[in-house]
Amino acid sequence: MKTNLALTVSKINIFNNVVLAISKISIGVVAHSAALLNDGINNAGDVVSSVIASVGISAAGKESDAEHQYGHERLESVAAILLSGIIMVVGLGLLVDGISSIIKGSYHESPVPGLLAVIAAIVSIVVKEIMFLYTRWAAKKTASSALLASSWDSQSDVLATTGGLIGILFSRMGYPIADSIAAIIIALFIFRVGVQVFRDGADQMVDRACKEETVQQIRTVILDQEGVRGLDLLRTRTFGSRCYVDVEISADGLQSLVDAHSIAERVHHAIEKNFPQVKHCMVHVNPSRQKKQ
Numbered sequence: 001m002k003t004n005l006a007l008t009v010s011k012i013n014i015f016n017n018v019v020l021a022i023s024k025i026s027i028g029v030v031a032h033s034a035a036l037l038n039d040g041i042n043n044a045g046d047v048v049s050s051v052i053a054s055v056g057i058s059a060a061g062k063e064s065d066a067e068h069q070y071g072h073e074r075l076e077s078v079a080a081i082l083l084s085g086i087i088m089v090v091g092l093g094l095l096v097d098g099i100s101s102i103i104k105g106s107y108h109e110s111p112v113p114g115l116l117a118v119i120a121a122i123v124s125i126v127v128k129e130i131m132f133l134y135t136r137w138a139a140k141k142t143a144s145s146a147l148l149a150s151s152w153d154s155q156s157d158v159l160a161t162t163g164g165l166i167g168i169l170f171s172r173m174g175y176p177i178a179d180s181i182a183a184i185i186i187a188l189f190i191f192r193v194g195v196q197v198f199r200d201g202a203d204q205m206v207d208r209a210c211k212e213e214t215v216q217q218i219r220t221v222i223l224d225q226e227g228v229r230g231l232d233l234l235r236t237r238t239f240g241s242r243c244y245v246d247v248e249i250s251a252d253g254l255q256s257l258v259d260a261h262s263i264a265e266r267v268h269h270a271i272e273k274n275f276p277q278v279k280h281c282m283v284h285v286n287p288s289r290q291k292k293q
Helices: 002-030 034-060 074-104 115-142 145-172 177-205 212-223 257-274
Strands: 230-239 242-252 278-288
Touching: 002 034, 002 115, 002 145, 034 074, 034 115, 034 145, 074 145, 074 177, 115 145, 145 177, 177 230, 212 230, 212 242, 212 257, 230 278, 242 257, 257 278
Parallel strands: 242 278
Antiparallel strands: 230 242
């Protein structure tokens, strides 16, 4: 169900990016706006980003098989890392273009953009902000790292188009260099977003522990279970958008194996019930003659 929502959002993003790319490239040419033209090319790259996210989400949603017995969730992290690369390349490209334009003084040669370019930029900002909010909501609901990366890609587009709009407005006011300055500032923001997306994806690839708040909540749930005398070990690791938990608890060492197993099973079910993001929980029982801690 969550995979279906994530795929639906990805398809909507692909459609919107195709429409924006065609519209801005066409209007950029007609309205003599290099900023809008470049922004349209950026949206064409977003189509590729959305396709990568869609493929990653689809692959990650596949059931476990003989060759991938722990599932395919990490493919979402791979998709997020690929998206981060695209975002950083876009940021570097805008940075180089802005610096090059100032050094060469080529901004003096640019014709004054038409009013149509201003309108197109404003519409694009509104559409992209809506896409960002919708995609981020879906990413949180589905715990999809690829979708979250895609949402930040949309946010970086809002920044890029805002910079382009500022440049267009100042160019129309007689300050053509503003376009290049805005491009440099926005490029740095976009690159920073790409770095953050990469870090998030990489953390999931190297089994980073779950958030401390989540770990403490799991600890509380474990100690609240009947028969648990203590918590000897609690380890967590992210696996794509999911989480694995390894637990060692203390229980009465004089009770039967059946009773000890019942306690372990109770802890196991409590964790997976209270924390939907936990894909699997392994519980080991250590014998103890101590009273509950």
